[in-house]
Amino acid sequence: MNLKRIGNQTVTFENPPVILSSYSVAGPKEGQGPLGKTFSKVWPDTINGNKSWEVAESKMLEEALQGALKQSNLQQSEIDFMLAGDLLNQIISSNFAARTMGFPFIGIFGACSTMALSMAIGSMLIDGQFARNVLVGVSSHHDTAERQFRLPTEHGSQRPMSAQWTVTGAGSVVLAQSGKGPRITAATIGRVLDYGEKDVNNMGAAMAPAVSDTILNHLQDFNRKPADYDLIVTGDLGNVGLQLSKEILKRSGIEMANQFNDCGVLIFDPASQDVHSGGSGCACSSIVFAGDIMQKLISGQYQRVLLVGSGSLHSPTSALQGESIPCIGHAVVIEA
Structure with missing residues (x-):
C-alpha cells in the first residue's frame, strides 16, 4: 500500500x-x-x-x-x-x-x-x-x-x-477533482495539546502551543522553512496568541518572518474597532480565506499559502467544572 x-x-x-x-x-x-x-x-x-x-x-x-x-x-x-x-x-x-x-x-x-x-x-x-x-x-x-x-x-x-x-x-x-483555481496540495492534522490554561478569555495563549506544534511538524515533515511560503496565517490566535506562537517557534529554532500573520489580527482595525486582542470564531479564518486570501491566490500575489486553523476545544460545562483548555491546530497548503 x-x-x-x-x-x-x-x-x-x-x-x-x-x-x-x-x-x-x-x-x-x-x-x-x-x-x-x-x-x-x-x-x-x-x-x-x-x-x-x-x-x-x-x-x-x-x-x-x-x-x-x-x-x-x-x-x-x-x-x-x-x-x-x-x-x-x-x-x-x-x-x-x-x-x-x-x-x-x-x-x-x-x-x-x-x-x-x-x-x-x-x-x-x-x-x-x-x-x-x-x-x-x-x-x-x-x-x-x-x-x-x-x-x-x-x-x-x-x-x-x-x-x-x-x-x-x-x-x-x-x-x-478538476477545474481551474488554487489547489490544496497537502494537509497537516494537529494534535490536541493542553498546557493548563484555564482562562476562557485568553484563548490565544491556550491555542498558541498547539498551533505552533502543527507549524513545526509541518515544516519538518516537508523539510521546508517559513520563507517557502508567501503567507503562513493562523486562524484566530489574536495578538496575544500570535506573539506567543512566534516566541514558541523561535525557541524551537524557527524564526518566523513578516509572512507570518493571523486572521484574527487582520480582520479588525485595533485603532478604530474595540476588539481587544483581535477576532476569533469559526468564521474568522473562513471569511478571511474565502475573501482576501483567495483573491490574492487567484491574482498571483500569493503562490503558496499555509492556512493553520486554531481550535480551543473547551465547552461551557468543562469551563464551569474548572477544567483546563485542550487545543488543536490543523493546516492546509494552498498553491496557485
Missing part, C-alpha cells in the same frame, strides 16, 4: 483538489474592518430580519454555501458531500443549514479550526476518489457565541484585554 502520509502528521494529495469557488458573508462590524471590501456580502446588522441570533447564523451559513455553489457553476446533483461546522452545541447552525441544502452531510466540529479541518477532510475525500465535488462551509456569530460560552452581551460584563471578538460571518468553498 502506497501511503500518502509523510513525516509525523502530514498527508499529500496525489491529485490535488481544486478550489473552484469561494463565498464569504460578513457581519456589519467585520464589513467595517480593513478587509470589508473583500467579502462577497456584508449584512446590515447581526440579525438581518431573523427571529434570533441563532437562526441568523444558520441563514448566514446557508447564504455562503449557496453563493459558493452558484459561483462554481456546478449543478446541485454534482455535489457529493457537504461538510460544515460551527461553534454552537450540536453544531446546530450547520445542521439546520444542511436541512435546507439537501446534500449528503458530514458535520464537523474543530472549534475555530473547523474551516481548515473541513478543507483537509474534503480534500481527502476527493483525492481518495470518494467524491468528485465537495461543498465546505463554516460559521460563527458574536452574539450566539457570547450567549453560549460566556454571558449574554446585555449583562454588560467587562472583557479583559486578552479577550477576542467572535467574528460574525460564514465562509464557503467548493472543492473539485
Whole structure:
C-alpha cells in the first residue's frame, strides 16, 4: 500500500483538489474592518430580519454555501458531500443549514479550526476518489457565541484585554477533482495539546502551543522553512496568541518572518474597532480565506499559502467544572 502520509502528521494529495469557488458573508462590524471590501456580502446588522441570533447564523451559513455553489457553476446533483461546522452545541447552525441544502452531510466540529479541518477532510475525500465535488462551509456569530460560552452581551460584563471578538460571518468553498483555481496540495492534522490554561478569555495563549506544534511538524515533515511560503496565517490566535506562537517557534529554532500573520489580527482595525486582542470564531479564518486570501491566490500575489486553523476545544460545562483548555491546530497548503 502506497501511503500518502509523510513525516509525523502530514498527508499529500496525489491529485490535488481544486478550489473552484469561494463565498464569504460578513457581519456589519467585520464589513467595517480593513478587509470589508473583500467579502462577497456584508449584512446590515447581526440579525438581518431573523427571529434570533441563532437562526441568523444558520441563514448566514446557508447564504455562503449557496453563493459558493452558484459561483462554481456546478449543478446541485454534482455535489457529493457537504461538510460544515460551527461553534454552537450540536453544531446546530450547520445542521439546520444542511436541512435546507439537501446534500449528503458530514458535520464537523474543530472549534475555530473547523474551516481548515473541513478543507483537509474534503480534500481527502476527493483525492481518495470518494467524491468528485465537495461543498465546505463554516460559521460563527458574536452574539450566539457570547450567549453560549460566556454571558449574554446585555449583562454588560467587562472583557479583559486578552479577550477576542467572535467574528460574525460564514465562509464557503467548493472543492473539485478538476477545474481551474488554487489547489490544496497537502494537509497537516494537529494534535490536541493542553498546557493548563484555564482562562476562557485568553484563548490565544491556550491555542498558541498547539498551533505552533502543527507549524513545526509541518515544516519538518516537508523539510521546508517559513520563507517557502508567501503567507503562513493562523486562524484566530489574536495578538496575544500570535506573539506567543512566534516566541514558541523561535525557541524551537524557527524564526518566523513578516509572512507570518493571523486572521484574527487582520480582520479588525485595533485603532478604530474595540476588539481587544483581535477576532476569533469559526468564521474568522473562513471569511478571511474565502475573501482576501483567495483573491490574492487567484491574482498571483500569493503562490503558496499555509492556512493553520486554531481550535480551543473547551465547552461551557468543562469551563464551569474548572477544567483546563485542550487545543488543536490543523493546516492546509494552498498553491496557485
